[in-house]
Structures are given as structure tokens and as C-alpha cells.
Amino acid sequence: MVKNITIFTTTTCAYCPMVKKYLGAKGFTYDEVNLDEHPERQQEALALSGALTVPVTVVTKQDDSREVVVGYNLAKLAPAVA
Amino acid sequence: MAETTIPKHDVIIIGAGPAALSAAIYTTREDIDTLLFERGVPGGLAAITDWVDNYPGFPKGLAGLELAGNLQAQAERFGAVIEFGEVLKIHDEGELKRLETTSGDYHARAVLIATGSDYKKIGVPGEVDYYARGVHYCATCDGAFYRDKRLVVVGGGNSAIQEAMFLTRFASHIDLLVRSTIKASDVLQKELQKHVDAGKITVHLGTTTDEIVGEDGAVRRVRGTQAGKPVEFETDGVFVFVGLKPNSEFLDGSGIELDHIHLVSSDENLQTNMAGVFVAGDIRSGATMQIASAAGEGATAALKIREYLEGMPHPVQN
Numbered sequence: 001m002v003k004n005i006t007i008f009t010t011t012t013c014a015y016c017p018m019v020k021k022y023l024g025a026k027g028f029t030y031d032e033v034n035l036d037e038h039p040e041r042q043q044e045a046l047a048l049s050g051a052l053t054v055p056v057t058v059v060t061k062q063d064d065s066r067e068v069v070v071g072y073n074l075a076k077l078a079p080a081v082a
Numbered sequence: 083m084a085e086t087t088i089p090k091h092d093v094i095i096i097g098a099g100p101a102a103l104s105a106a107i108y109t110t111r112e113d114i115d116t117l118l119f120e121r122g123v124p125g126g127l128a129a130i131t132d133w134v135d136n137y138p139g140f141p142k143g144l145a146g147l148e149l150a151g152n153l154q155a156q157a158e159r160f161g162a163v164i165e166f167g168e169v170l171k172i173h174d175e176g177e178l179k180r181l182e183t184t185s186g187d188y189h190a191r192a193v194l195i196a197t198g199s200d201y202k203k204i205g206v207p208g209e210v211d212y213y214a215r216g217v218h219y220c221a222t223c224d225g226a227f228y229r230d231k232r233l234v235v236v237g238g239g240n241s242a243i244q245e246a247m248f249l250t251r252f253a254s255h256i257d258l259l260v261r262s263t264i265k266a267s268d269v270l271q272k273e274l275q276k277h278v279d280a281g282k283i284t285v286h287l288g289t290t291t292d293e294i295v296g297e298d299g300a301v302r303r304v305r306g307t308q309a310g311k312p313v314e315f316e317t318d319g320v321f322v323f324v325g326l327k328p329n330s331e332f333l334d335g336s337g338i339e340l341d342h343i344h345l346v347s348s349d350e351n352l353q354t355n356m357a358g359v360f361v362a363g364d365i366r367s368g369a370t371m372q373i374a375s376a377a378g379e380g381a382t383a384a385l386k387i388r389e390y391l392e393g394m395p396h397p398v399q400n
Contacts, residue, residue, distance in 0.1 A: 010222075010223070010225075010226045012132065012145070012147065012222035012223075012225075012226075013222060013223045014123045014125065014129035014130045014146070014147050014150065014222065014223070015122075015123050015130075015223060017147075017151075018123050018124075035226050035227075036226055039226070039229055042226070042227055042229075046227070050215065051214040051215055052214060052215055052216065052218070052224055052227040052228075052319070053214045053218070053220075053223055053224045053227070054223060054224070054226075070214070072122070072123060074166060
């Protein structure tokens with residue numbers, strides 16, 4: 001079970017709205033961290049994903065375990081929120 | 083044994099870029115049952131292009147993401163459905179084409195191939211090793227990670243110049259490595275000169291990119307060759323825009339004819355050598371690789387598909 005979801009995005013990223021649209025269609029709410037507005041959180045996104053890219057979706061489960069999905073990757077995102 | 087029913091559509095469009103969405107606007111507006119398959123993001127390369135200045139009807143230009151969103155919204159307004167998945171194979175079964183996809187098999191009376199292109203890789207050491215950790219192909223996605231950093235941009239075409247200029251909003255300085263000469267449009271070259279004059283971009287013509295070198299998990303420099311001599315550029319990241327690679331691998335073995343650079347061949351009606359299978363946009367042999375052209379070809383293909391369907395004996399029965 002999903003406890004909460006955080007998506008790291010930028011304003012110009014085309015893949016970020018796709019992730020938000022997918023999660024919205026599945027009925028999930030999420031917190032969004034726009035790195036253009038919060039550049040101080042870039043290192044946090046990098047540490048979580050190991051990649052200098054967005055979107056980065058962090059799915060925290062009820063047992064506080066976390067799954068991190070880099071990019072618009074439904075093959076990983078769908079099971080992460082299942 | 084129970085017969086498995088394969089979903090059928092009048093038209094299946096492979097891709098959801100400008101050509102595909104323009105075709106879908108035309109087909110769905112005429113109540114032609116249309117399904118699109120997209121493996122990435124609607125809008126394709128246009129969606130990840132920072133700014134589009136030459137699409138007719140937008141005198142001030144608009145963001146590629148906005149143009150992609152507008153095209154998608156217009157197609158969906160008339161009933162276009164986008165399935166997020168990948169078409170793996172096309173089989174010619176006469177009046178119907180069978181498409182193997184990641185969501186199972188589908189039948190279509192007509193198919194439009196509008197899969198476009200992706201950015202090419204350079205193919206040098208370090209490029210794969212540092213993918214998304216210092217080597218990038220999408221400035222609008224990843225540029226924000228390079229605030230006040232040095233960057234190298236590789237390429238000399240429209241995309242390289244456009245994206246290098248976009249990246250100046252983040253980077254402290256950009257070295258633009260151009261293998262031969264700049265091929266971008268005059269308008270873009272004039273814009274580029276402003277960034278050169280401002281000291282934000284340095285252009286290195288006749289410079290090959292030979293290796294991307296990192297240390298401690300991060301990109302540190304690019305090694306190249308200029309006038310036969312080795313050169314090095316200190317950098318925190320590399321953005322690559324060295325041309326386009328057609329998304330046509332899935333057509334291998336289908337019988338659909340490709341040209342020598344793997345673009346799809348077609349006749350004057352945009353129909354391939356497989357009856358009922360049409361092609362439009364950047365994936366078509368002879369395409370001009372312009373968003374406006376792709377949109378126009380999408381509309382043309384839709385009209386030709388309608389003519390083709392009108393000549394067929396049976397409407398789709400699901």
C-alpha cells in the first residue's frame with residue numbers, strides 16, 4: 001500500500017506531466033517538488049535517483065520502504081504503486 | 083477451443099507526435115475509429131524541444147511542450163484515444179493488418195506509421211557509462227541540474243543550437259563542439275551569435291568529440307580532436323544533439339520497404355508498399371524533419387486513409 005508519493009519535476013520537462021497524469025488517473029495524490037523553484041533540493045533528487053534527470057518519483061509504502069522510479073517508465077511506475 | 087477476439091479499429095496510428103496527432107484530428111473528426119500507440123510522450127521530440135518559433139499560427143512562438151499539449155487536446159476533443167504501449171510488429175493479413183503490441187494483438191483496416199525519430203548517440207567511450215549522470219539528450223528535462231556549471235554541447239544542427247541557447251539559462255558557460263560547420267538555420271545562427279558575444283557560448287568548429295571522461299562518478303572533461311591535434315574541454319556535463327535516428331526497427335522483417343537510412347518509403351499518397359499502411363512525418367523517406375511539415379503530412383495521410391477505407395468492402399465490426 002502506498003503511503004505517499006513525491007515527484008521531482010522541472011517546469012519544462014515533458015515527461016513530468018505524463019507521470020502526474022498517470023498517477024492522477026489512478027487516483028493517487030502526490031507532492032510535487034519543482035526543481036526550478038527549489039534548486040536547493042536537486043542534490044536530494046540526485047541522491048535518491050542516482051541520475052541528473054527528472055521526473056523522479058519516490059513512492060513510500062506503509063512500511064516506510066521506498067521505491068524510486070526515474071523517468072516516465074510505466075513498467076516500473078505501475079508495480080511501484082500497485 | 084474458444085476463439086480469441088482481437089480488438090479491431092478502422093485506423094491505428096503508431097506514434098503520437100505532430101504527424102500522428104494531426105492525422106488523428108482529421109480521422110476522429112470524421113468519426114473514423116482511431117487508436118494511437120505511443121511508447122513515450124505525446125508530442126514526441128516536439129514535446130521536449132524548448133521553444134518552437136516556426137510553427138504557423140503562433141506569431142510569438144510557443145514552448146514545444148505547449149504545442150504538444152495543444153495537439154493532444156485537439157485530437158482527444160474529437161475522440162482520439164492514446165494507448166501507452168509499443169507496437170512490436172506489423173503483419174499483413176489482407177484487408178486487416180495485425181499489430182503485435184506490448185498490450186496484445188490488434189487489428190486495423192489501415193495503419194499510419196508516424197513513429198518519428200530519436201536523438202542519435204555519438205558512440206564514444208564514456209557516453210553510455212555516464213548516461214543521465216552527466217551525458218544527456220534532453221535539455222528541457224535535465225538542464226536544470228547544471229545551474230552555474232560548465233557544459234559541453236555536441237552538434238551543429240538546429241537542435242544543437244536551439245538547445246545550447248536554452249541551456250545558457252542554467253550553465254555558466256557552454257563549449258559547443260561542432261564536427262564540421264554549423265548547419266543550423268540563419269535565424270538560429272544569428273541568435274547564437276548573441277550568446278557568443280555575451281561570452282556564454284564558445285563555438286569550436288572542426289572539432290570531433292572522441293571521449294567523455296569522468297572521475298568519481300561524474301563527468302569531468304571531453305577529449306576531442308581539432309585540426310589533427312588533441313583538445314580537452316573541462317565540463318560538468320555533456321548534451322548531445324548530433325542528428326536523428328529513425329524509429330523503424332520494429333518494421334524489420336515486416337516487408338515494408340525502408341530506404342538506405344531506414345526511413346519508410348512511400349508513394350505520392352503516402353502509402354507504403356504494404357496496401358493500407360501509410361507513413362507520415364519524420365519517419366517518412368524524404369521528410370523535411372519540420373514540425374509543420376509533419377502536421378501537414380499527418381493531415382494528408384488521414385485524407386488518403388479515408389479514401390482507402392471508403393474503397394474497402396467492410397466496416398469494422400467488433
